[in-house]
Amino acid sequence: MTGDAEWERYADGGVLLDGFHALKHALRFGARVPVAVARDRKAALALSSELAPDLTGTLDGLLREVPAEVLRRLVPRPHPTGVAALALRGTSSVAADRDEPLVVLDNPRNLGNVGAVVRLAAGAGAGGVLTTGDADPWHPAAVRASAGLHFATTVEHRQVPELPGGQLFAFDPEGDDLRSLDLPAGAMLAFGSERHGLSDDVRARADHLVALPMRPQVSSYNLATSVAMALYHWMARAY
Ligand SMILES: C[S@@+](CC[C@H](N)C(=O)[O-])C[C@H]1O[C@@H](n2cnc3c(N)ncnc32)[C@H](O)[C@@H]1O
Structure with a gap:
């Protein structure tokens, strides 16, 4: 029991927004936020006036001290801003007929990486993030790492056979150099897990194996960094 009845009503199945920035992004991108609390309501509203004046009216009505x-x-470990909230989980699914690339994370293990990738996809205007494997992409640690930007893109979990349409570009240091490629509309960009790389399933389904330029003797880049490079390549050519 938390001792806060309103919070308990939504805790089961609600998405934890840990900190002011996560709450700010969630509200900006249309999340439904039934409960929001602050250790110091006045300080939180002052932060809002400084960083998110567009939301100060909403937060004034929503935040409870x-x-x-x-x-x-x-x-358990309150954010330094002393703000926390619960949002209703997003339910949209990845569009099959989108033009933007879809990021596929093949069995990611590190929720910080998952959140960082969601943040990248949101910032770049990608078609969403789809994860496979057993990690929940809406886990509080992932939402914390995305700074609440799960609500600014589509975040879904599926099994490999259920991947939506689009050519599949699987990223692996053994592939063809990304710089020689244009990514077609609706491409799926797949990245392997931190420890084991791409699964046999995704490798077998890939239309192209793609490498990010890297000096010899370096084994690989970090997962989120790899996604950043791939999305930057798409943005540099698409915009
Ligand atoms: C940390 S790496 C995985 C390293 C893993 N030990 C392996 O054997 O592949 C995570 C993912 O980032 C992507 N990646 C990292 N460096 C890459 C590179 N130079 N070229 C293409 N993809 C890369 C791949 O999708 C890889 O599966």
């Missing part, structure tokens, strides 16, 4: 010990029961 709770004592520090209650906040610690709601969120």
Whole structure:
């Protein structure tokens, strides 16, 4: 029990927005946020006036002040801004007929990487992020790492055989240099797991194996960094 009845009503199945920035992004991109609390409501509204004046009216109506010990029961390690909220989970699914590339994370293990990739996809205007494997892309650690930008793109979890349409470009250091390629509309860009790389399933389904330029003797880039390079390549040519 958290000691906060309103919070408990939405805790099961709600998406934790940990900190002011996650709440800000979620509200900006249309999340439904039934409960939001602050350790110091006045300070949170002052932060809003400084960083998100577009939301100050909304936050004034939404934020409820709770004592520090209650906040610690709601969120084990409260964010330095002392703000937390619960949003209703996004339900949209990846569009099959989109033009923008879809990022596919093939069995990612690190939720910080998943969140960083969601943030990249949101910022770049990609067609969404689809994960396979057993990690939940809406886990609080992933939403914290995306700074709430899960609501600014589509984030879905599926099994490999259910991947939507579009040519599949699977990223691996053994592939063809990305710089020689134009990514076609609706491409799926697949990246392997941090430890094991691409699964046999995704490798077998790939239309192209693609490498990011890298010096010899370096084994690989970090997963989120690899996605950043691929999306930058798409943006540099598409915009
Ligand atoms: C940390 S790496 C995985 C390293 C893993 N030990 C392996 O054997 O592939 C995570 C993912 O980032 C992508 N990646 C990293 N460096 C890459 C490169 N130079 N070219 C293409 N993809 C790369 C791949 O999709 C890779 O599966």
